[in-house]
Amino acid sequence: NAGVTQTPKFQVLKTGQSMTLQCAQDMNHNSMYWYRQDPGMGLRLIYYSASEGTTDKGEVPNGYNVSRLNKREFSLRLESAAPSQTSVYFCASSERGTGSISYEQYFGPGTRLTVT
């Protein structure tokens, strides 16, 4: 099992350019998430998808869009990149169910994005 994979690993964009970050998981998880991590801060949720066909905004959704392409894949799009979007982006997945079970999130390796 590869777990959660992300592409690309590194990207440099100019202000105003667009790009899509790809994420895929092979653990048959229902829920997937996109976070960003800025220096000195924890991860902040951008968007999440509770299940295939649904997406919802997280804490910092402005400037981003997402697509849950199928159960395995969840992409994050920057339509017009800004320097404030320079960050490390993590995709994660987890099970979805009932009860007080840990259902920890499994994270991808991250994408380091620089917008100049």
Add this chain to the structure above:
Amino acid sequence: AQKITQTQPGMFVQEKEAVTLDCTYDTSDPSYGLFWYKQPSSGEMIFLIYQGSYDQQNATEGRYSLNFQKARKSANLVISASQLGDSAMYFCAMREGERPGSARQLTFGSGTQLTVLP
């Protein structure tokens, strides 16, 4: 108000000694879960340990244990017998609510950078 607070930006510990990393949380939800993740310099996020709000006993996983004090809303991570490989950033995170079928968003603290000294 911050939902997860980690007040120690950096900590140092001597190899083979124990260290406690602090985490306090804020929620009015009676059902929640607390997680600790490790992020080494390579950048990946590694799940360490989980504590549910209804769990009667403190969670333990090998050298990691969670000192859960519900009334004080604290969930401190204790690492026993520190190793050089424990040097990393450590994040406390919380998931609120146990609604059936809900997604499991996590709210993270700002992290504690732990350095283990030889």
